[in-house]
């Protein structure tokens with residue numbers, strides 16, 4: 001099989017300036033279908049900006065973006081999400097005052113336009129089942145434990161039927177039990193529901209166990225790409241990030 005067939009997303013020379021500040025500079029990334037890819041690096045490295053560029057939330061200053069071989073450079077977030085790239089935001093993506101069911105319903109509106117109300121309700125129930133949220137469907141999202149709220153954010157994104165699910169720090173603030181069950185959800189979404197996942201995360205134990213491939217950003221620039229084992233022994237990565245993690 002050619003490499004082209006397997007590549008879901010690729011970005012070349014992605015660059016974003018904010019006035020005089022270069023947040024992301026000449027960044028390349030390639031994500032293969034069915035992979036879980038980690039994007040890591042110190043605070044301020046440009047991870048969230050990269051998410052914003054890949055998802056069309058920001059327009060790149062320069063560089064190119066391809067999704068399933070199609071040139072999407074400069075396309076709107078709506079267009080890109082319709083093609084199948086859906087993201088969560090670092091600081092939460094849910095409506096705290098709505099029930100879990102209504103939050104997921106909002107997610108389905110996007111992908112399942114024109115569905116009958118009953119079919120839509122069935123779809124909400126199915127998604128909740130997959131994410132383990134069935135017991136919480138009637139609860140007000142904002143009153144739930146942090147770990148459950150994070151899963152609701154993922155459920156909203158998953159409801160849009162993504163090919164590529166981009167998750168910005170989905171494990172922040174979770175306890176070990178919640179981390180373990182969330183990683184199981186990622187694996188399930190990838191194995192049984194056709195999701196490729198791009199994960200920005202500071203929990204290195206989780207990243208190293210969940211990801212097939214890791215890309216490291218530092219000062220807005222690509223520092224390294226490799227398997228978890230390769231990244232863990234990469235001198236430049238240890239110097240820039242892994243070895244300094246106790247300082248965060």
Ligand SMILES: Nc1ncnc2c1ncn2[C@@H]1O[C@H](COP(=O)(O)OP(=O)(O)O)[C@@H](O)[C@H]1O
Pocket residue numbers: 018021022023041042043044045046047048049050
């Ligand atoms: N909307 C913005 N306007 C101006 N500067 C920004 C904006 N978003 C991010 N930055 C800057 O870009 C750099 C990268 O930020 P960010 O992508 O949030 O990093 P990370 O997610 O890796 O912590 C930082 O210096 C940050 O202050």
Ligand SMILES: [Mg+2]
Pocket residue numbers: 047048049090
């Ligand atoms: Mg960030």
